[in-house]
Amino acid sequence: MTKAFLSGNDAFAEGVRLARPQVISIYPITPQTTVVERISEMVEDSSLKSELIHVESEHSALSCAIGASAMGARTFTATSSQGLLYMAECLHYASGGRFPIVMMNANRSTALPWNIYGDQRDSLSQLDCGWIQVYVEDAQESLDMALQSYHIAENPLVSTPVMVNLDGFVLTHTYETVEIPSQTDADRFLPPFQTENKMSLDNPKNLAFSVGPDNNMEFKYLQHKAILGSKRIIEETDAKFAEIFGRSYGGLTQGYRLDDADYILITLGSITGLCREVVDELRERGEKVGLLKLRFLRPFPSDDLVAALGSAKAVGVLEKDISFGYEGTVYTNVNSVIAKNGLRLETYNFIAGLGGRDISRENITAIFRHLQTGGQHVNFIGLGMTIDD
Amino acid sequence: MTKAFLSGNDAFAEGVRLARPQVISIYPITPQTTVVERISEMVEDSSLKSELIHVESEHSALSCAIGASAMGARTFTATSSQGLLYMAECLHYASGGRFPIVMMNANRSTALPWNIYGDQRDSLSQLDCGWIQVYVEDAQESLDMALQSYHIAENPLVSTPVMVNLDGFVLTHTYETVEIPSQTDADRFLPPFQTENKMSLDNPKNLAFSVGPDNNMEFKYLQHKAILGSKRIIEETDAKFAEIFGRSYGGLTQGYRLDDADYILITLGSITGLCREVVDELRERGEKVGLLKLRFLRPFPSDDLVAALGSAKAVGVLEKDISFGYEGTVYTNVNSVIAKNGLRLETYNFIAGLGGRDISRENITAIFRHLQTGGQHVNFIGLGMTIDD
Amino acid sequence: MIEIRWHGRGGQGAFTAAKILGAASLIDNKFSLAFPSFGPERRGAPIQAFNKIDTQAIINRSEIKACDYLIFLDDSLFSFDYLNDLKDDGIALINTATPEKFRDFSQIQTIDANLIALNIIKKPLSNTAMLGALASISDDVSLSSLQQASNQYLSATHAAKNQLILQESYDHFKEVY
Amino acid sequence: MIEIRWHGRGGQGAFTAAKILGAASLIDNKFSLAFPSFGPERRGAPIQAFNKIDTQAIINRSEIKACDYLIFLDDSLFSFDYLNDLKDDGIALINTATPEKFRDFSQIQTIDANLIALNIIKKPLSNTAMLGALASISDDVSLSSLQQASNQYLSATHAAKNQLILQESYDHFKEVY
Amino acid sequence: MSKPYLRHYQKPQKLSDYPLGTASEAGYLVTKNCGWRNERPIIVTSECINCLQCYLYCPDGVIFKTADGLDIDYDFCKGCGICEKVCPKQAIKMEVETND
Amino acid sequence: MSKPYLRHYQKPQKLSDYPLGTASEAGYLVTKNCGWRNERPIIVTSECINCLQCYLYCPDGVIFKTADGLDIDYDFCKGCGICEKVCPKQAIKMEVETND
Amino acid sequence: MTNKITAKTITDSEFFYGHKACAGCGGSLAVRIALKVLGERAISVLPAGCMSAVGFNYPHLCFSNNSIISTFAGTASMLTGVEAGARAVGIKNFKAVGLAGDGGTADIGIQALSGAIDRNDDILYICYDNEAYMNTGIQKSGLTPFGAKTTTTPSGENIHGNLRPKKNLFEIVAAHNISYAATASIGNLPDFINKIEKASKIKGTTYIHVVAPCPIGWGIPVNETIEIARKMIDCGLWYLAEYENGQFTLNKNPRDFSSIKDYLLSQGRFKHLDDADIEILAVQRDAKWAAIQKNWNTTKEEL
Amino acid sequence: MTNKITAKTITDSEFFYGHKACAGCGGSLAVRIALKVLGERAISVLPAGCMSAVGFNYPHLCFSNNSIISTFAGTASMLTGVEAGARAVGIKNFKAVGLAGDGGTADIGIQALSGAIDRNDDILYICYDNEAYMNTGIQKSGLTPFGAKTTTTPSGENIHGNLRPKKNLFEIVAAHNISYAATASIGNLPDFINKIEKASKIKGTTYIHVVAPCPIGWGIPVNETIEIARKMIDCGLWYLAEYENGQFTLNKNPRDFSSIKDYLLSQGRFKHLDDADIEILAVQRDAKWAAIQKNWNTTKEEL
Numbered sequence A, B: 001m002t003k004a005f006l007s008g009n010d011a012f013a014e015g016v017r018l019a020r021p022q023v024i025s026i027y028p029i030t031p032q033t034t035v036v037e038r039i040s041e042m043v044e045d046s047s048l049k050s051e052l053i054h055v056e057s058e059h060s061a062l063s064c065a066i067g068a069s070a071m072g073a074r075t076f077t078a079t080s081s082q083g084l085l086y087m088a089e090c091l092h093y094a095s096g097g098r099f100p101i102v103m104m105n106a107n108r109s110t111a112l113p114w115n116i117y118g119d120q121r122d123s124l125s126q127l128d129c130g131w132i133q134v135y136v137e138d139a140q141e142s143l144d145m146a147l148q149s150y151h152i153a154e155n156p157l158v159s160t161p162v163m164v165n166l167d168g169f170v171l172t173h174t175y176e177t178v179e180i181p182s183q184t185d186a187d188r189f190l191p192p193f194q195t196e197n198k199m200s201l202d203n204p205k206n207l208a209f210s211v212g213p214d215n216n217m218e219f220k221y222l223q224h225k226a227i228l229g230s231k232r233i234i235e236e237t238d239a240k241f242a243e244i245f246g247r248s249y250g251g252l253t254q255g256y257r258l259d260d261a262d263y264i265l266i267t268l269g270s271i272t273g274l275c276r277e278v279v280d281e282l283r284e285r286g287e288k289v290g291l292l293k294l295r296f297l298r299p300f301p302s303d304d305l306v307a308a309l310g311s312a313k314a315v316g317v318l319e320k321d322i323s324f325g326y327e328g329t330v331y332t333n334v335n336s337v338i339a340k341n342g343l344r345l346e347t348y349n350f351i352a353g354l355g356g357r358d359i360s361r362e363n364i365t366a367i368f369r370h371l372q373t374g375g376q377h378v379n380f381i382g383l384g385m386t387i388d389d
Numbered sequence C, D: 001m002i003e004i005r006w007h008g009r010g011g012q013g014a015f016t017a018a019k020i021l022g023a024a025s026l027i028d029n030k031f032s033l034a035f036p037s038f039g040p041e042r043r044g045a046p047i048q049a050f051n052k053i054d055t056q057a058i059i060n061r062s063e064i065k066a067c068d069y070l071i072f073l074d075d076s077l078f079s080f081d082y083l084n085d086l087k088d089d090g091i092a093l094i095n096t097a098t099p100e101k102f103r104d105f106s107q108i109q110t111i112d113a114n115l116i117a118l119n120i121i122k123k124p125l126s127n128t129a130m131l132g133a134l135a136s137i138s139d140d141v142s143l144s145s146l147q148q149a150s151n152q153y154l155s156a157t158h159a160a161k162n163q164l165i166l167q168e169s170y171d172h173f174k175e176v177y
Numbered sequence E, F: 001m002s003k004p005y006l007r008h009y010q011k012p013q014k015l016s017d018y019p020l021g022t023a024s025e026a027g028y029l030v031t032k033n034c035g036w037r038n039e040r041p042i043i044v045t046s047e048c049i050n051c052l053q054c055y056l057y058c059p060d061g062v063i064f065k066t067a068d069g070l071d072i073d074y075d076f077c078k079g080c081g082i083c084e085k086v087c088p089k090q091a092i093k094m095e096v097e098t099n100d
Numbered sequence G, H: 001m002t003n004k005i006t007a008k009t010i011t012d013s014e015f016f017y018g019h020k021a022c023a024g025c026g027g028s029l030a031v032r033i034a035l036k037v038l039g040e041r042a043i044s045v046l047p048a049g050c051m052s053a054v055g056f057n058y059p060h061l062c063f064s065n066n067s068i069i070s071t072f073a074g075t076a077s078m079l080t081g082v083e084a085g086a087r088a089v090g091i092k093n094f095k096a097v098g099l100a101g102d103g104g105t106a107d108i109g110i111q112a113l114s115g116a117i118d119r120n121d122d123i124l125y126i127c128y129d130n131e132a133y134m135n136t137g138i139q140k141s142g143l144t145p146f147g148a149k150t151t152t153t154p155s156g157e158n159i160h161g162n163l164r165p166k167k168n169l170f171e172i173v174a175a176h177n178i179s180y181a182a183t184a185s186i187g188n189l190p191d192f193i194n195k196i197e198k199a200s201k202i203k204g205t206t207y208i209h210v211v212a213p214c215p216i217g218w219g220i221p222v223n224e225t226i227e228i229a230r231k232m233i234d235c236g237l238w239y240l241a242e243y244e245n246g247q248f249t250l251n252k253n254p255r256d257f258s259s260i261k262d263y264l265l266s267q268g269r270f271k272h273l274d275d276a277d278i279e280i281l282a283v284q285r286d287a288k289w290a291a292i293q294k295n296w297n298t299t300k301e302e303l
């Protein structure tokens, strides 16, 4: 174990190095690029022994990874925003084919208008594509989840690709102190990739076939079941990780000062830190507030939500996303848990940080106020003007 | 007005012809293909005067339509499934640029496994892309919505692309009787396309620009506001349509025997007809059941839902979709309305028809039973086996 | 509601027949659906097509299970198992040159549609003849509507000859009965 | 928490300086963040970089508004309006060959970093010198940590000379005061 | 010689009967193609010079070498007639298929 | 002669100040580029033969023709020094920029 | 040249069998023969298209070698991954081969193909060219020839089918300075077989463009697939050639062309062509051959 | 040839102005000059890349003609739509022009470009080639030359930068039998200007590939952009040529090459090359020129 001052992308690259992927396909896009640059350097200097492939687009990046995974190789690729959308077809392909690829996504706004800054509309707009989706908070969690993701994805009961999301710039390009595990520990944690879902000369297979109405729905159900089942694997993985590395993230969600909390803010990704600070501040003033960080959005942590929100008065969902013509997608997902479980609490949505708009301490404090006093369900935070003119 | 025996695709092509799009980009994919074939014939025989462009992929199909729309031309394209995913980047591009393109999507399952049959995972997986989404029930509604969609999309307050979804095969390839309006009436209904959102030699513009954190969120809010605002335009359009053609669809949703209904099934698309028959059957037996067809998923018809569900005991959402690791996306959306409005009723999700699995009368009847007796929230209908083994 | 299933090989025009039948129902002021089955098999492989016909609008698009009519454009496609798919009073209509094989089955009607077609258009294209036969043995569609409808789906050059085929196959049963 | 904003032109190494400073904090057993600003402007355009330094983990990633230090790698980037962005006891540290212009402002400290760099590496690369200067006027970072940290970010050939620059700029203020 | 061959197939009865992902045994046939055929190729052995043109050009690969010449796998022959066309000796005759 | 020019820009105050879609007036400049410059090109008129090489090769197009020769739009010159390099007569000198 | 694979020596094994292609399908013959040459260590990647549609219907799986369907755009990029993955897991002596239609190659697939050639990945890409998108029901592709009627280039009073000439994919691929490229036709299997054999031995990207008529799309009887492929070569609308070491070589140099009109009018897709249309095609053919004669080498040996 | 546009006669108007490109950016010069030749009736489409990134930052909009950013893969397809749309709404005498980087053209954009050429859409496509993905910070593209160090082809003890030769996009485009294609360089603007002028008069797809050095990516002082572009031609690693009517023509036939080593080692991206690496490049150059001398025509007139 060593400590280093790294950006979120650098840290993720270190995690990838430790996971020893055998085939890596790369295509640049801001703010993902520095990850693939670091990896290129690692391959040049032989600290990572891997087939590095300079592909011609993101569709090719993922298609190439699928091909390699179909041979039983451990694979990695990374993208962001336009790139994630450009490979949308392959997202469904990889998950439906149950290829346990790990991909980093640098969360970035999607055009139009063009914008390179961090919001989460890219990955959230592809929430239904059958991938496990993780959102990480800082550089350390980035590195750790690079490793954990392979452990989850490649579990034969899961066998599903994992997308690890890092907030663009505020996480990908921010440098901070990170512990880098040793290769020995990493190898103890992550066994080599083994699967039945591959070609082999001894046992030839036909892959990626068609399935008509007769059997198709069963394949889709199995896919659904595997992701639901991954909840357990995610927890086991985190426990094993804690055992070896002494760090733990608590599974699908991570609560903060939830005991007896009346007003709970739900967050994802790198904004969580600031929200924790505000929670502390308000708690000091005697306000019963708490926070629930969603680490995984698929599988969706329904049980955790019920447990966390059961006795709250109001819950807010803070997200860098809007599903135009409705509300934020995370909010929609959270509300569904509430409706199904007949929970009686008010829910509010706070759309913030679109196109990289800064989210300030004052914004978060105001959000907690809104939870306490009530008001509109869906709120755009930090608009420079009133919404009606 | 003439009557003809047409498939859903044929009918849609007739609607397109009547709307006089100026530029049409085409790329084949089952089960969309016959629409673009019909249109090719219309262009050949001059019944439709339009630039017909044989593009090299779906990304190009929509990119081309965006380019033409940016010149102020009325445009059309059509796709399905893999094609819709392959153009995902352009979906966001078109909506963010506020280009009022109309696109038909033949709902089809997405690979893997490959499957050409109708389910709705393709369009529902792209629900957040900023397009208005319509789901139609039969060939007549297909034709009519081809026309109505331009009227909605091009309204300057909306200026947003519209995706019209037809269930693959059961609607696209099923022939039935359709009334074809006269061109004169169609022209009375749909004025030529006018917009400020275009290039012009007299008033040169720079389009599709970048917007940084300073202003980006305002653009996104405006986009959201326009789609919310389209609710009114959708209703006005339907009213005007009724006036000219004598047919009306009732706006965002269409209810059936909702008065005093305790158990309501929510549907979209072509399965609605069969569900209506079952409602009639159960009503005859004195059961208080009703049906709500969602015609539009974006903008999401929150108000209609509140009005329709307010006094029900249970509601079911029937959809040909699953968001792996959670539940059906339409269900999630519906539940959010219930949570926000504190409605007290049980909700159930019925995932059916994946990969073209037939949905039978018996299935629908069983679904109403489930609503009445209660049970699991999320149910896969028509699996050939038990889910636990 | 009348439910019909057509059996043919790709290229034999089973679905065209179903569409003509549907269009004819429109002329008869009835409602109908016509839809194909789709599978990975290509030209030459056995395929099916379907009709639903009713006096009121048909809004149920689910699969047809029990049929009023099963129509085989080619007797090689027939197997006796299929009779299970008929409703109680349903009829299987088979194009065959060897009617004797089916004589013992009350639910089966036969016609040598190839022969009729060969005589008129020099090709063993049985689909139109089977429509004529259907009009003849059932009250659910009229010959005149079929004649009118088929003009929409067939090129002008073929239309006239098809009228003849329709008529002749129609008469075939009228003679038989 | 100490908050710092760096002003430079693309290529002047403002962000490298921020990273070295961050890495030095780690050596000092402190916590820090270093992050760049991003804009469409390219090489040559004015840019900013940021540091947050604290004795406990920094989990707030929002923008820096009021600064403890504003560091200008080039006096042409400075304008007096920027003094408004300083905290009450904040300091603006400016690389300039004309210190007299800033003499009247108690919140401003100056150093001719170009000169120091020119003497040692024959290039007017001011970023390392500004780090030395910062170490000198503030208690928030130590010279030795900066020296250690800068080795990680600079090629071996440059490292030695940079140690010199750091030392000389550090001494500059020690002499002044 | 190896080739995909016909298996006795039973539809999966439980979910665990399905393969992981979309990967299943290569060359696994469950239905014949003989139902496609209107005409059946017959090799007239006496005329055949064993030039193997038919073997080579059959799109379905159903003509196979035997100890004494060639034979046809009628389970998978679609009756396209290409073999008849490419035979330089007219040693293949297409006979109308009957369903007996 | 026309070119994009500097406007007095006020950030939108209300939503309706924003354009529809992403379409706005072409050639609308709101910030100068002079802050990029370390060195400033000076045309020494006496040496200049008006060959227009500098005009042609300037990536920013800031050298423009005047009644009596050439001038430079210092609002947008970035000081890259290409004009100095391409001038066959060394008629352009780069002078260090000061911030006065 | 002594060990040429022939009908006698080619393996008896079949690798593409029991498939649901139309009777008389040229594409299926191309795939069958390619795999017979490459053998059981071939790993095939087929994009969406007729051959994957007819060969991979779970549980009916028609390839006995390792095979996978790619996305429509992703034949070459998946091949790249398969090749790298196979090496990474230690597999030796295999050949990654793409088997893609003309639409999947020349239109949507060209980005990935171009990228793979650019990297010189060790793969063999075979495009079976049936001159239209057949799987979706005969739509115009970039390789549909001038004049052909397809469902998206209908012929009528106003327009006589497709207005654009056939994209010259062989030369586009060659312009990438590829290790080896060749044209072929299922009308001449010995030539095709030898080119596959040759390509399979080359390390680096190789490409074979094989014309494989589709009786349905071309409007011919199902037993005339081979004949029409031969006519196409005989009338000069196709040629057998290779590109290697920066040089083009014509493998078969016909002395006279057979009738182009005869070739065209024997197909349903060209039935509507008038003499002026046919003349356009003849002129294009003659210009092409003039350029070939001028710039290309010619193999001595007649195939 | 009498009415050639020159520095004297070219319009005084500027169409790309006030942009945020790096000082000394070659790409911005290429775009500026192209638009000056095409004038105010040009409708430009720029994909994601440096030129759109520096030119379209609302509210700071640097094009005075109608201009739009396309998706990265969509330059040509959007051009197709723009051209068709403009005609459809009745606009006359305009020119739809694409202005795209090498990555956006040769890699992700080649599908759409190939399609547009295949349709022969009436558009002009200009690729400004700075030999890497610059906007994202200097990553290898298909047009990055052998040996160049980029952030994804770092040079170190094991690998000396990029291992693959530069894709020959000019000839790939030509192999499409395009109406007109040319190479150019910002080192020779009169030649570039005339080629734009010529292309703009041709109906159908035309393509110009203009080398536009990027001082940042190439590792040269910002005032040496023009010089390095000239050196590249002088040492024979670039050539000025045209393709028309199926013929290649070399516009400038240098008698001797200047030192290739000199060209390479004056750039940061090639600093690490050893003599063996340089020899590889020299051999490739010589082979290329041998082929050119053999197969191409040569313009009489020296430019």
Ligand SMILES: Cc1ncc(C[n+]2csc(CCOP(=O)(O)OP(=O)(O)O)c2C)c(N)n1
Pocket (backbone or CB within 6 Å): B028, B029, B030, B058, B082, B083, B086, G027, G048, G049, G050, G051, G071, G072, G073, G100, G101, G102, G103, G104, G105, G130, G132, G133, G134, G135, G136, G141
């Ligand atoms: C992205 C995408 N677009 C469209 C399709 C639909 N599609 C599947 S196969 C096919 C045609 C294939 O044509 P070609 O490549 O020429 O092969 P062929 O069918 O002729 O064998 C099309 C358009 C698809 N699967 N994916």
Ligand SMILES: Cc1ncc(C[n+]2csc(CCOP(=O)(O)OP(=O)(O)O)c2C)c(N)n1
Pocket (backbone or CB within 6 Å): A028, A029, A030, A058, A082, A083, A086, H027, H048, H049, H050, H051, H071, H072, H073, H100, H101, H102, H103, H104, H105, H130, H132, H133, H134, H135, H136, H141
């Ligand atoms: C689909 C997609 N992938 C990646 C990107 C990120 N991207 C934007 S510009 C660019 C590089 C452009 O390189 P090039 O085309 O060579 O132009 P240059 O920047 O050199 O001018 C990249 C990779 C994107 N915008 N869209």
Ligand code: SF4
Pocket (backbone or CB within 6 Å): E041, E057, E058, E059, E060, E061, E062, E063, E072, E076, E077, E078, E079, E080, E081, E082, E083, E084, G024
């Ligand atoms: S008829 Fe066709 S499928 Fe049968 S053996 Fe002959 S060539 Fe093969």
Ligand code: SF4
Pocket (backbone or CB within 6 Å): E043, E047, E048, E049, E050, E051, E052, E053, E054, E055, E070, E086, E087, E088, E089, E090, E091, E092
């Ligand atoms: S082609 Fe004819 S002669 Fe040759 S082997 Fe076949 S049957 Fe015999």
Ligand code: SF4
Pocket (backbone or CB within 6 Å): F043, F047, F048, F049, F050, F051, F052, F053, F054, F055, F070, F086, F087, F088, F089, F090, F091, F092
């Ligand atoms: S290049 Fe020099 S001589 Fe020529 S016009 Fe410019 S300043 Fe004058």
Ligand code: SF4
Pocket (backbone or CB within 6 Å): D042, D043, H020, H021, H022, H023, H024, H025, H026, H027, H028, H050, H054, H130, H134, H135, H213, H214, H215, H216, H217
């Ligand atoms: S990075 Fe290079 S191409 Fe991009 S603006 Fe700067 S100089 Fe121009």
